[in-house]
Amino acid sequence: MLTRRASLGATMAALAAAPLAAPGVARAQGAPLRLIVPAPAGGSTDILARVVGERAGQLLNQPVVVDNRGGAGGIIGTEAAARAAPDGNTLVLGHNQTHASNQWMAPSLPYHVVESFVPVARLATVHHATVVPANSRAQDMAGLVAMGRNGGRVNYASSQAGSASHVIAETFVRRMQMEATHVPYRGGAPAATDTIAGVVDFFVSTWPQIVTFVRDGRVRALSVGAPMRLPEFPNIPTTEEAGVPFMAVDAWFGLFAPRGTAEARVAQLGAAFIAALGEPAVAERAVRAGLNSAPLTPLEFTAFHQSEVQRWREMAELTGIRMSS
Structure with missing residues (x-):
């Protein structure tokens, strides 16, 4: 399931060199590093934070x-991170909602997903799948579309209003001109x-959840947003194969520091977490939690993050979805 392997030698070399890059980095050592998780304990975000953070x-x-610090779709914990001192001792483990879609869907957001943070490292991704009840008459995505056209109407579930589950499903409905x-x-x-x-007639769910x-056959997956078919489920088409490539929208998890954190410290933190994720024992625990290890360096993650902010802006504009205040 590993989508990209970081070079352990390179990351450890960067980790060793980073404290020499600026005097402020060395002073940041010693004090506890606070890793804010904008979600309750026990979920995927929390598990990832604890598994990788320890190492x-x-x-x-x-x-x-x-x-x-859960609550308000991740806004409470993310705001706490945005307001923290940029001394290199606070990180937040954000995701596509806290650091992309909330910017466009949450009214009066008390932080800016780009201007308030510095990307440190992407750690993991999770695919989404479209599932229907086992007895649904929709045998594929085309059949599901047909159910919602020509006078038909379908109901779809989401894990929460304004969530990725909601937005991806509504994007599908709008683009396929369904009711x-x-x-x-x-x-x-x-x-x-x-x-x-x-x-309900269908549900766009994260793959680990479903x-x-x-x-065990209690639901049928009509497509999964993976780049290729999953080895364990070779009969489930990818979203590309199913004719809905725009639904290949992964959930992702990454570390951010408050804007103003020293560049050398960001490099050091990114190198440490990527090196930790690259160790087999840590990566295996992440996989067991249903996560795809997908590390990106600060520079790579910055480019990826910018593209995601734009992607979610486009989906917000298409769907008109807004989170309740």
Whole structure:
């Protein structure tokens, strides 16, 4: 499942060199590194923070303290990070909602996803899949589209109003010119439960959340947003093959520091977390949590982040979705 392997030698060399790049970096050592997770404990974001943070702290010779601050679609924790001193001792493990879509969908956002932060490292991605109840008459994505056209109407679930699940599904509905009703839930688990029960017609879910139900036949996956078919499920087409390439929108998780953090410190932190993720034991734990290890350096992550902000802006404009204040 690993999508890109960082060179451990190169990252460790960067880690060793970074403290020499600027006097301020060395002074940042020793104090705990606060890693804000804008989500409750126990979810994918929290698991990733703890798995990678523990080893990164050892490489930095600096304890990493995970600070869970969930609520408001990740806004509460992300705002806390934006307001933190840019001394190199605060990071936030953001994702596509906190650091891309919220900019366009949340009213009066108390931070700016670009201007308030410096990208440090992308760590992981997760694919989305479109699933239907096991007894659905839609055998493929074309069949699902047909259900919502010519006088037909479908209902679709989402894990939360304004979530990636909601936005991707509504983008599909708009681009396919379907008639559909959005049914928001408080989390992916109840949305999956009602999909299984046939209460809704389809659900765009993260793959780890739905894979068990696909495996045991309680739902059918019509497409998955992966670049190639998944080895365990060779009969499930990719979104490209299914004729909906615009639905290949991964959830992603990456580290950000408050704007103003020293460039050398950003390089050091990015190198440490990428090196930690590149170790087999750490990568294996991430994979077990359903995450695709997908590291990007600060420079690479900056370019990727800018493209994602634009992508989510376009989807926000197409769908008109706004989060409730």
